[in-house]
Amino acid sequence: MKKLMLAAATLALTAGMGLAAPVRIASEGAYPPYNLVNDAGELDGFDIAVGNEICKRAELECVWVKNDWDSILPNLKSSNYDAIMAGMSITDERKAEIDFTQNYFPPAASAYAALSADANIGEGAVVAAQTATIQAGHVAESGATLLEFATPDETVAAVRNGEAEAVFADKDFLEPAVNESNGELAWVGEDVPLGGGIGVGVRQSDTELRDKMNAALTAMKEDGTLNGLIEKWFAEGAVYFGPNGEAVDKAGAKITAVAE
Amino acid sequence: MFEYCADPKSLEGLTWLSCYLTSGTHMQFYASFGTVLLLLAITAPIALLFGFGGALAARSHVAPLRWFGKIYTSMVRGVPDIVFFMFVPIALDQLFEYLRSRVYCDTSVPVRQGSDFVVCAAAKLPRATSPEWVHDSYGMFLAVLAFSVVFGAFAANVLYGAMNSVPRAQLETAEAYGMTRRQMNRRILIPQMWVYAVPGLSNLWMILIKATPLLFLLGIEDIVYWARQLGASKTQAFAYPHPDWRLYYFLAILIFYLLMTAISERVLRRISRRLSLGQATMAGEAMRKAGA
Numbered sequence: 001m002k003k004l005m006l007a008a009a010t011l012a013l014t015a016g017m018g019l020a021a022p023v024r025i026a027s028e029g030a031y032p033p034y035n036l037v038n039d040a041g042e043l044d045g046f047d048i049a050v051g052n053e054i055c056k057r058a059e060l061e062c063v064w065v066k067n068d069w070d071s072i073l074p075n076l077k078s079s080n081y082d083a084i085m086a087g088m089s090i091t092d093e094r095k096a097e098i099d100f101t102q103n104y105f106p107p108a109a110s111a112y113a114a115l116s117a118d119a120n121i122g123e124g125a126v127v128a129a130q131t132a133t134i135q136a137g138h139v140a141e142s143g144a145t146l147l148e149f150a151t152p153d154e155t156v157a158a159v160r161n162g163e164a165e166a167v168f169a170d171k172d173f174l175e176p177a178v179n180e181s182n183g184e185l186a187w188v189g190e191d192v193p194l195g196g197g198i199g200v201g202v203r204q205s206d207t208e209l210r211d212k213m214n215a216a217l218t219a220m221k222e223d224g225t226l227n228g229l230i231e232k233w234f235a236e237g238a239v240y241f242g243p244n245g246e247a248v249d250k251a252g253a254k255i256t257a258v259a260e
Numbered sequence: 261m262f263e264y265c266a267d268p269k270s271l272e273g274l275t276w277l278s279c280y281l282t283s284g285t286h287m288q289f290y291a292s293f294g295t296v297l298l299l300l301a302i303t304a305p306i307a308l309l310f311g312f313g314g315a316l317a318a319r320s321h322v323a324p325l326r327w328f329g330k331i332y333t334s335m336v337r338g339v340p341d342i343v344f345f346m347f348v349p350i351a352l353d354q355l356f357e358y359l360r361s362r363v364y365c366d367t368s369v370p371v372r373q374g375s376d377f378v379v380c381a382a383a384k385l386p387r388a389t390s391p392e393w394v395h396d397s398y399g400m401f402l403a404v405l406a407f408s409v410v411f412g413a414f415a416a417n418v419l420y421g422a423m424n425s426v427p428r429a430q431l432e433t434a435e436a437y438g439m440t441r442r443q444m445n446r447r448i449l450i451p452q453m454w455v456y457a458v459p460g461l462s463n464l465w466m467i468l469i470k471a472t473p474l475l476f477l478l479g480i481e482d483i484v485y486w487a488r489q490l491g492a493s494k495t496q497a498f499a500y501p502h503p504d505w506r507l508y509y510f511l512a513i514l515i516f517y518l519l520m521t522a523i524s525e526r527v528l529r530r531i532s533r534r535l536s537l538g539q540a541t542m543a544g545e546a547m548r549k550a551g552a
Binding site: 021022024029030032033036037038039040041042063065066067068070071074075077078079080097151153154156157160176177180203204205206 | 284387389476478499
């Protein structure tokens with residue numbers, strides 16, 4: 001009897017899947033390790049890994065779409081795709097425009113990097129950040145002159161060629177750049193915690209998709225697979241989800257590796 | 261691509277480079293040159309058509325048509341390109357979907373839900389179930405339309421000016437022969453205006469060639485997008501780590517653009533010569549004297 005019901009349930013689900021249109025998820029593909037374009041020319045990274053896992057659990061068929069950061073919000077609101085997974089922090093400003101699921105990456109630190117550790121990052125300094133990010137907002141408020149770039153990579157390049165004194169971005173993005181620069185780049189000052197973590201952006205009217213993704217994310221947090229993906233994509237010292245969804249370090253996290 | 265490329269980190273020198281330059285992303289980079297050329301090949305004639313229509317409308321004796329022509333040229337030319345390309349494709353897309361939703365959807369459901377624009381699945385353009393190439397072609401179609409509208413407005417102004425440059429005496433003579441306005445346009449005005457229009461149009465063509473980076477705003481990956489993407493410094497997480505190489509990629513693009521300009525100039529010079537032949541302009545006069 002139990003088997004029969006299971007079979008019926010599977011049938012019902014797969015039948016539903018056949019009818020439903022695929023969920024289109026947009027990403028930028030220029031913000032490793034969150035999202036990047038790999039050497040095969042496909043989107044790859046933490047966002048994509050989490051997204052695929054969510055889709056698997058929520059029994060959704062998902063398609064990835066590359067979209068420029070500048071037009072990523074208007075295109076979502078205009079229904080050109082259904083969700084954004086592009087390392088986008090949950091902020092109040094964005095919440096006025098779109099809805100977010102619960103975070104799939106804990107509130108992480110942003111950091112300043114410059115050519116020397118004692119570079120000026122406050123009043124009178126020129127600091128590079130990507131356009132329309134929480135980091136750009138923070139720099140504008142800090143009293144430093146904000147130098148905006150369309151892509152994250154250009155912000156780092158601006159520091160290397162002296163256009164800006166420092167770059168301000170997610171620490172996880174800057175980490176490989178600083179570590180592999182042979183001492184050319186250095187951290188400046190303290191890390192700055194910003195935002196409410198990274199969530200999946202969905203349309204405010206699309207509560208169904210949001211709830212489905214939320215349910216999948218809750219399950220992934222519970223069984224530790226989300227932490228497994230964080231471990232896979234991020235360097236040592238990344239933050240993980242604790243038992244109640246709070247940010248903890250690696251020692252306090254339950255980590256389950258995800259089968260490829 | 262090559263068999264020895266399986267483990268790129270162990271390679272060095274030229275073998276490394278040969279693998280690097282044939283990676284999947286590079287293949288897409290090379291293909292994007294085709295995308296740009298295709299866009300130019302489709303957009304240029306359509307924009308010229310828009311411009312021609314706009315110029316004729318602006319000269320029309322029918323007032324509403326004339327207003328339309330004037331408003332089209334002055335409005336579109338006044339809007340910054342980047343604003344235009346952020347706005348128009350999305351607006352056009354919403355317009356198409358709205359019209360379709362009136363036919364295919366339950367009309368009691370509003371398309372505006374809060375700040376979201378939502379239509380039922382049947383009215384979506386392209387359909388969510390369509391394969392990826394349909395989405396790409398639709399994006400390309402919107403891009404061609406947006407480019408044509410913008411460059412059509414500039415072309416309209418150039419052609420309008422060119423039409424006004426045709427010597428008044430020519431048109432008066434035509435009138436004296438008893439030609440109607442239509443005949444005058446077709447036989448005297450339009451054949452002669454091109455010679456005045458070519459310099460302005462060739463300018464526009466050059467600007468159009470360089471405007472293609474705006475394509476990525478519409479989700480189409482053009483050469484500048486790929487150059488930026490590939491040239492960006494790559495950390496060890498990638499198969500082919502390298503420092504900031506954007507300079508080399510942009511140099512390659514520069515060569516492409518210079519080649520395009522050089523070829524265009526040669527072609528345009530020929531066209532210009534051809535059009536000047538037998539015209540009552542300085543160039544035409546010089547050619548007549550040289551021939552005599």
